[in-house]
Amino acid sequence: MAEVIWGLATSHVPSIGAAMDREKTQDDNWKPLFDGYQPAREWLAEHKPDVAIVIYNDHANGIDLDIVPTFGIGTAERYPVADEGFGQRPVPEVVGHPELSLHLLENLVDDGFDLTVFQELEVDHGLTVPLSVWTPEPGDAWPCPVVPLLVNVIQYPQPTAARCYALGKALGRAIRNFPEDITVGVLGTGGMSHQLAGARAGFINSDFDRRFLAEIQSDPAKLAALSREDYVRLAGSEGIEMIMWLIMRGALDDDITRVHDTYFVAASNTAAALALFENKADSRALQPA
Ligand code: DHB
Numbered sequence: 355m356a357e358v359i360w361g362l363a364t365s366h367v368p369s370i371g372a373a374m375d376r377e378k379t380q381d382d383n384w385k386p387l388f389d390g391y392q393p394a395r396e397w398l399a400e401h402k403p404d405v406a407i408v409i410y411n412d413h414a415n416g417i418d419l420d421i422v423p424t425f426g427i428g429t430a431e432r433y434p435v436a437d438e439g440f441g442q443r444p445v446p447e448v449v450g451h452p453e454l455s456l457h458l459l460e461n462l463v464d465d466g467f468d469l470t471v472f473q474e475l476e477v478d479h480g481l482t483v484p485l486s487v488w489t490p491e492p493g494d495a496w497p498c499p500v501v502p503l504l505v506n507v508i509q510y511p512q513p514t515a516a517r518c519y520a521l522g523k524a525l526g527r528a529i530r531n532f533p534e535d536i537t538v539g540v541l542g543t544g545g546m547s548h549q550l551a552g553a554r555a556g557f558i559n560s561d562f563d564r565r566f567l568a569e570i571q572s573d574p575a576k577l578a579a580l581s582r583e584d585y586v587r588l589a590g591s592e593g594i595e596m597i598m599w600l601i602m603r604g605a606l607d608d609d610i611t612r613v614h615d616t617y618f619v620a621a622s623n624t625a626a627a628l629a630l631f632e633n634k635a636d637s638r639a640l641q642p643a
């Protein structure tokens with residue numbers, strides 16, 4: 355039986371990756387953000403899972419905008435790093451875990467979540483920046499194989515927050531059903547409040563972000579009850595990415611421990627945050643398989 359050992363929520367702002375790639379993390383404007391990551395990075399270095407599931411959205415880099423699946427899963431052996439217009443990021447290729455991908459696919463379809471299957475996929479900043487936030491110096495390889503789980507948060511109608519939370523619960527059940535004794539880390543990516551274009555470009559709502567950071571642990575059902583329009587109004591047209599954190603949250607136990615969090619305004623035009631949760635061993639023993 356596989357077990358989820360932690361959940362990591364993090365923004366995936368491309369300039370965070372660029373700051374790392376160009377060795378600017380100690381510059382005055384970036385240092386506070388990267389200093390804020392440090393305790394989480396140290397804890398994660400000591401809690402390496404066998405596989406990570408990264409819940410993310412593509413930004414029209416790996417997937418054309420003419421076909422936008424609501425939910426999808428990668429089943430490949432490897433996921434090349436996409437060239438987003440400035441060349442590939444100088445980071446390792448992402449190695450997949452096809453056995454876990456196919457197990458999750460089958461279980462989630464049986465559970466009513468009809469995922470689109472990506473047998474080939476190039477991964478953009480939505481996936482690689484969270485891996486860099488977790489592991490700043492990966493060397494030749496990321497810490498473990500990755501299963502990408504994709505969500506449409508860029509084109510109307512995005513899935514509801516409630517549907518995302520329900521998918522997360524089904525994902526947790528599917529992980530626990532995997533017959534091998536492996537440990538799994540789940541990453542929920544995107545956010546926090548931001549709007550990149552239009553009349554409200556530059557919009558940031560720290561009050562909502564702080565509430566979301568607290569309630570993602572204590573009352574995720576309340577966040578899942580907010581409508582798509584609530585997210586766009588409260589967090590901005592791209593801030594709706596935060597619904598992906600609810601998938602991560604759903605895969606964890608009801609009772610989780612906050613290891614660390616940090617909140618920073620602004621990376622690019624975006625409120626950026628990280629929140630790291632340990633799944634509780636005691637309550638895990640009580641979960642049905
Ligand atoms: C930017 C892009 C993103 O995908 C995001 O989530 C936040 C910011 C940007 O281009 O600045």
Ligand code: FE
Pocket residue numbers: 366413480544545592595
């Ligand atoms: Fe994004």
